[in-house]
Amino acid sequence: MDNSSHDAEREPAPRREPRRLPWWGRAVGGLAVLAVVLVLVGRFSLLPGFGDLFREDTVDRSGPVLLKSIQDMHRYEGAAGNFQVVVDLEKDAAFLPDSVRGTRTLYVGAGSVSGYVDLGGLGEQAVTVNEERTKVSLRLPHAVLGTAALDLDRSYAVSKQRGLLDRLGDLFTDNPAGEQAVQRLAVQHITEAARDSGLVERTEKNTTTMLEGLLRSLGFQEVTVGYV
Incomplete structure (x- = not known):
């Protein structure tokens, strides 16, 4: 019997789909990547030549001061x-550790x-x-x-002192750690x-x-x- 004929009739093996991480795994992975990026930005800003890439310039474009009223003092x-x-x-979350959610300011x-x-x-x-x-x-x-x-x-x-979620929230607020x-x-x-x-x-x-x-x-x- 010809082995080649049997190989031709044999059905191809099904392809195995790669395992996908659950949604919470992908979320944790995304947070880890973001944390690494923030650390690298903070470290590179201390190196010579990299500070200018992350330098912040302050420009005062305030308008003139308007006098609203004058009161006589008696x-x-x-x-x-x-x-x-x-x-x-100190502010704590009810069911989360301080390292995740919570702030303490002295x-x-x-x-x-x-x-x-x-x-x-x-x-x-x-x-x-x-x-x-x-x-x-x-x-x-x-x-x-x-x-x-x-x-x-x-x-x-x-x-x-701020938890991880509070630090991430500061990235999207105008006044972080107010x-x-x-x-x-x-x-x-x-x-x-x-x-x-x-x-x-x-x-x-x-x-x-x-x-x-x-x-x-x-x-x-x-x-x-x-x-x-």
């Missing part, structure tokens, strides 16, 4: 306090709060003068605290500290001293300042 700022707080803010916030007495609403009944014009009595509203102002030149992030949350928290803590610092009492004391010196220079021998 208050006297009698004291101001400078504060500093270390904010440790931020030093420096700011100031001023205390003032509002003199704009005083009426005639707030000032009492005797006939000889030697005694004067003032009744002023209690001092209040202004809004805490964060000094960005003296505030800074000590450390930032510090608005820790800045708001720093302002809140500074405001609370100012309330317990005796700044209001110090403001009223300094306002009283200022008014006594001013009115005595105008000829009044006895000056009484009260807060209601």
Whole structure:
């Protein structure tokens, strides 16, 4: 029997399709490639000659500043306090480890709060003068605290820890690893500290001293300042 005839009649073996990775495998592979690219970009930027390829130029194309309004101030700022707080803010995902999803930021916030007495609403009944014009009595509203102002030149992030998903998300946002949350928290803590610092009492004391010196220079021998 001719073997060649049997080989001709034999059916060809079916081709084996290459195994395809499941969707989650392809996703993990894509993330790994992206991570390698980011590492290479960061490393190459440190090498001589490669820094210019990844250099960022900053151009200020801001328009002119527009004056919206002017307000007359009718208050006297009698004291101001400078504060500093270390904010440790951590955000975790419920069912994911911190290395995958989560952030922790250590931020030093420096700011100031001023205390003032509002003199704009005083009426005639707030000032009492005797006939000889030697005694004067003032009744002023209690001092209040202004809004805490964060000094960005003296505030800074000590450390930032972010999970993989948070780092990838920063690539598609205009403000990666934004510090608005820790800045708001720093302002809140500074405001609370100012309330317990005796700044209001110090403001009223300094306002009283200022008014006594001013009115005595105008000829009044006895000056009484009260807060209601």
